[in-house]
Amino acid sequence: xxxxxxxxxxxxxxxxxxxxxxxxxxxxxxxxxxxxxxxxxxxxxxxxxxxxxxxxxxxxxxxxxxxxxxxxxxxxxxxxxxxxxxxxxxxxxxxxxxxxxxxxxxxxxxxxxxxxxxxxxxxxxxxxxxxxxxxxxxxxxxxxxxxxxxxxxxxxxxxxxxxxxxxxxxxxxxxxxxxxxxxxxxxxxxxxxxxxxxxxxxxxxxxxxxxxxxxxxxxxxxxxxxxxxxxxxxxxxxxxxxxxxxxxxxxxxxxxxxxxxxxxxxxxxxxxxxxxxxxxxxxxxxxxxxxxxxxxxxxxxxxxxxxxxxxxxxxxxxxxxxxxxxxxxxxxxxxxxxxxxxxxxxxxxxxxxxxxxxxxxxxxxxxxxxxxxxxxxxxxxxxxxxxxxxxxxx
Amino acid sequence: xxxxxxxxxxxxxxxxxxxxxxxxxxxxxxxxxxxxxxxxxxxxxxxxxxxxxxxxxxxxxxxxxxxxxxxxxxxxxxxxxxxxxxxxxxxxxxxxxxxxxxxxxxxxxxxxxxxxxxxxxxxxxxxxxxxxxxxxxxxxxxxxxxxxxxxxxxxxxxxxxxxxxxxxxxxxxxxxxxxxxxxxxxxxxxxxxxxxxxxxxxxxxxxxxxxxxxxxxxxxxxxxxxxxxxxxxxxxxxxxxxxxxxxxxxxxxxxxxxxxxxxxxxxxxxxxxxxxxxxxxxxxxxxxxxxxxxxxxxxxxxxxxxxxxxxxxxxxxxxxxxxxxxxxxxxxxxxxxxxxxxxxxxxxxxxxxxxxxxxxxxxxxxxxxxxxxxxxxxxxxxxxxxxxxxxxxxxxxxxxxxxxxxxxxxxxxxxxxxxxxxxxxxxxxxxxxxxxxxxxxxxxxxxxxxxxxxxxxxxxxxxxxxxxxxxxxxxxxxxxxxxxxxxxxxxxxxxxxxxxxxxxxxxxxxxxxxxxx
Numbered sequence: 001x002x003x004x005x006x007x008x009x010x011x012x013x014x015x016x017x018x019x020x021x022x023x024x025x026x027x028x029x030x031x032x033x034x035x036x037x038x039x040x041x042x043x044x045x046x047x048x049x050x051x052x053x054x055x056x057x058x059x060x061x062x063x064x065x066x067x068x069x070x071x072x073x074x075x076x077x078x079x080x081x082x083x084x085x086x087x088x089x090x091x092x093x094x095x096x097x098x099x100x101x102x103x104x105x106x107x108x109x110x111x112x113x114x115x116x117x118x119x120x121x122x123x124x125x126x127x128x129x130x131x132x133x134x135x136x137x138x139x140x141x142x143x144x145x146x147x148x149x150x151x152x153x154x155x156x157x158x159x160x161x162x163x164x165x166x167x168x169x170x171x172x173x174x175x176x177x178x179x180x181x182x183x184x185x186x187x188x189x190x191x192x193x194x195x196x197x198x199x200x201x202x203x204x205x206x207x208x209x210x211x212x213x214x215x216x217x218x219x220x221x222x223x224x225x226x227x228x229x230x231x232x233x234x235x236x237x238x239x240x241x242x243x244x245x246x247x248x249x250x251x252x253x254x255x256x257x258x259x260x261x262x263x264x265x266x267x268x269x270x271x272x273x274x275x276x277x278x279x280x281x282x283x284x285x286x287x288x289x290x291x292x293x294x295x296x297x298x299x300x301x302x303x304x305x306x307x308x309x310x311x312x313x314x315x316x317x318x319x320x321x322x323x324x325x326x327x328x329x330x331x332x333x334x335x336x337x338x339x340x341x342x343x344x345x346x347x348x349x350x351x352x353x354x355x356x357x358x359x360x361x362x363x364x365x366x367x368x369x370x371x372x373x374x375x376x377x378x379x380x381x382x383x384x385x386x387x388x389x390x391x392x393x394x
Numbered sequence: 395x396x397x398x399x400x401x402x403x404x405x406x407x408x409x410x411x412x413x414x415x416x417x418x419x420x421x422x423x424x425x426x427x428x429x430x431x432x433x434x435x436x437x438x439x440x441x442x443x444x445x446x447x448x449x450x451x452x453x454x455x456x457x458x459x460x461x462x463x464x465x466x467x468x469x470x471x472x473x474x475x476x477x478x479x480x481x482x483x484x485x486x487x488x489x490x491x492x493x494x495x496x497x498x499x500x501x502x503x504x505x506x507x508x509x510x511x512x513x514x515x516x517x518x519x520x521x522x523x524x525x526x527x528x529x530x531x532x533x534x535x536x537x538x539x540x541x542x543x544x545x546x547x548x549x550x551x552x553x554x555x556x557x558x559x560x561x562x563x564x565x566x567x568x569x570x571x572x573x574x575x576x577x578x579x580x581x582x583x584x585x586x587x588x589x590x591x592x593x594x595x596x597x598x599x600x601x602x603x604x605x606x607x608x609x610x611x612x613x614x615x616x617x618x619x620x621x622x623x624x625x626x627x628x629x630x631x632x633x634x635x636x637x638x639x640x641x642x643x644x645x646x647x648x649x650x651x652x653x654x655x656x657x658x659x660x661x662x663x664x665x666x667x668x669x670x671x672x673x674x675x676x677x678x679x680x681x682x683x684x685x686x687x688x689x690x691x692x693x694x695x696x697x698x699x700x701x702x703x704x705x706x707x708x709x710x711x712x713x714x715x716x717x718x719x720x721x722x723x724x725x726x727x728x729x730x731x732x733x734x735x736x737x738x739x740x741x742x743x744x745x746x747x748x749x750x751x752x753x754x755x756x757x758x759x760x761x762x763x764x765x766x767x768x769x770x771x772x773x774x775x776x777x778x779x780x781x782x783x784x785x786x787x788x789x790x791x792x793x794x795x796x797x798x799x800x801x802x803x804x805x806x807x808x809x810x811x812x813x814x815x816x817x818x819x820x821x822x823x824x825x826x827x828x829x830x831x832x833x834x835x836x837x838x839x840x841x842x843x844x845x846x847x848x849x850x851x852x853x854x855x856x857x858x859x860x861x862x863x864x865x866x867x868x869x870x871x872x873x874x875x876x877x878x879x880x881x882x883x884x885x886x887x888x889x890x891x892x893x894x895x896x897x898x899x900x901x902x903x904x905x906x907x908x909x910x911x
């Protein structure tokens with residue numbers, strides 16, 4: 001049997017610990033890896049991330065190591081942000097587009113040390129990274145399998161990690177990163193995450209993965225640490241208002257039908273596009289869009305009532321469909337019924353009266369409601385601890 | 395130092411660059427042509443390769459020059475003269491009876507073949523005439539059609555329609571297939587089939603059985619008057635000189651020895667060029683006669699979208715054509731060739747399978763051990779090219795792949811030997827007559843003429859790289875993704891060959907205010 005014949009989903013380096021903790025044994029594939037939907041109970045896991053610490057195995061996240069003499073200009077041309085402003089030891093949230101200015105993916109760029117970068121993405125994009133490297137002197141290595149990572153999210157996360165021996169972690173600023181010796185190797189900790197709360201991500205070589213899990217859960221016991229699965233993370237990220245590739249937009253390289261891709265402007269990510277930094281892929285198209293107007297507007301909606309509006313049509317006051325929800329959930333901490341939605345222009349202006357068409361069933365009885373939506377201007381869930389430095393020691 | 399006295403800078407003084415310069419200058423623009431070499435013409439060049447022996451260094455026959463360009467630029471008034479016109483094509487048989495193609499008339503072929511050939515020529519000339527209408531102007535925009543694009547498309551559609559049912563159906567049948575199948579079904583004489591195949595594959599990484607070779611054949615016959623090619627007096631360099639004189643007469647300035655180091659951008663727009671000596675020249679328009687890949691190398695990948703760079707990278711431009719030059723002590727005697735025909739266009743290719751077999755090697759990075767050749771001995775008509783009584787032989791030889799697996803250091807000698815052996819078989823004793831010999835391989839052509847990949851036509855003439863897709867989407871209407879930067883060379887529509895149309899079309903597009911694609 002060749003490796004190619006093995007069609008089983010892959011185990012992450014934390015698999016022995018994840019499997020032992022996963023009471024529900026509900027798995028879903030994530031870029032070729034088996035990933036738990038939930039360990040015990042989605043609500044408990046979600047509340048751990050909001051009120052204590054939730055630990056999420058993010059090893060399947062696609063990771064590329066990028067270096068070489070042209071690394072900085074290469075990345076500056078690949079990404080829409082000004083990469084020169086992301087100093088060594090810092091992380092930046094960013095996105096990248098094709099020539100037509102349509103979003104291929106969003107992700108985080110880690111400037112590990114001068115000229116040495118890691119790009120973390122939802123989608124595999126080696127082909128695009130190599131295409132972008134034509135004529136440039138860069139090295140690009142897919143290190144997805146060579147780096148194990150845990151997201152450690154929630155108000156007690158800093159305290160739990162400090163209890164593990166990571167001294168001085170409280171002084172790490174949001175989007176900063178720091179290296180610690182660990183288990184005879186090195187542990188990198190970044191103050192990043194996908195929950196919109198105080199939280200960290202811990203990165204090690206796979207050989208130290210089990211030791212990291214064990215040390216973290218031992219140290220975190222008094223900080224009510226708990227593993228969390230995909231469902232709890234999904235709830236937290238909707239509450240934080242974050243978009244997800246493949247859910248809230250279709251990555252442009254995967255789009256088959258004309259007009260289904262989205263530009264940064266059409267995802268509400270204008271702030272990630274820097275026209276002043278020089279050329280980058282998609283710049284001309286995005287300039288044109290800025291002049292001529294976008295086709296869609298991405299909004300976060302506060303939907304009346306408590307019935308989530310997943311995949312709902314969004315209607316105007318005359319009942320005409322003007323868009324649809326891409327993600328939706330009742331968000332327990334924000335205490336809001338949130339929907340992320342893509343609307344046709346010009347809909348989504350503050351004065352527009354919008355409704356979500358929601359279908360729900362109670363014991364086989366289906367009900368259809370049209371719930372009034374209000375556009376959320378500003379953050380949905382944004383506790384001060386998310387940005388506080390030094391981080392609070394709960 | 396900046397110098398903003400010019401409206402347009404043209405990169406390269408190839409014949410298209412000069413044509414573009416002439417039309418732009420006539421249109422009132424101040425034009426400076428920058429040429430790395432010391433002579434105008436690019437691939438239209440005459441070269442002294444041995445003392446007293448001069449030869450057309452690249453293209454050696456003129457059969458495609460657009461009559462509109464020749465007339466509008468008054469090339470003959472600017473010095474273009476012919477040493478011979480309406481050359482016959484003679485297929486050298488080695489053994490047996492030679493075949494002569496003299497216009498529509500065949501010598502050495504059956505009556506059946508003569509009848510079929512007359513009909514074939516009639517059709518092909520009609521098709522080439524329609525194709526020429528597509529080529530003699532910028533191709534209309536298909537997606538963002540404006541009024542004049544619609545009018546033009548309607549006109550072109552009408553041109554195709556007026557072919558009539560039978561000829562249009564035949565065009566649709568053969569337009570995208572290979573010359574081998576078409577020749578096989580219509581003709582008997584293997585030499586005739588080989589001659590048609592040579593017309594379809596010269597300069598291309600294609601064999602007679604490659605798809606699209608009928609299209610390549612039509613391209614070669616774009617401006618065919620049916621009379622056969624011409625030899626330019628003084629070698630093809632004289633054509634370059636005539637274009638240069640026409641450009642200068644129109645008001646353009648040409649600067650030689652000016653190698654471009656980069657095409658410079660300001661705020662993502664073309665703003666000028668930097669020369670190898672560090673001089674900066676500013677102009678709002680930069681027009682490149684260089685090939686697609688070289689042009690965008692000068693712009694730099696960081697100034698371009700990644701997807702566009704990929705398209706440029708994937709543009710098929712693998713040169714397979716070498717040029718052999720021989721200085722001869724006397725006129726060689728080809729077996730079976732009437733000595734009166736020694737000044738004809740001679741083809742050293744006797745069967746389609748022989749050509750295909752020669753191409754097979756190129757597919758795998760090897761030189762053909764039995765190359766096929768198009769040979770001219772210009773000194774029969776033009777005694778200015780060699781000392782009295784001596785001759786120069788010029789041969790376009792295929793297939794010699796640019797990326798030779800064994801490397802050209804070792805391959806040069808081998809391929810030269812293969813060519814000479816072929817010639818020796820056709821003209822016994824020619825080896826003894828050789829005073830000096832030179833082989834220009836595709837890497838040599840790249841180095842000498844700045845042709846990336848050493849491809850004569852800058853890139854394959856094939857349907858995926860022709861008409862509205864030439865060279866690549868995003869740069870297919872002379873304008874490029876970089877505002878202010880235009881293409882005017884063989885990389886652009888309608889492509890390679892000494893046509894002058896790419897330069898003329900580019901100038902027209904620029905003067906009409908073509909927008910950045």
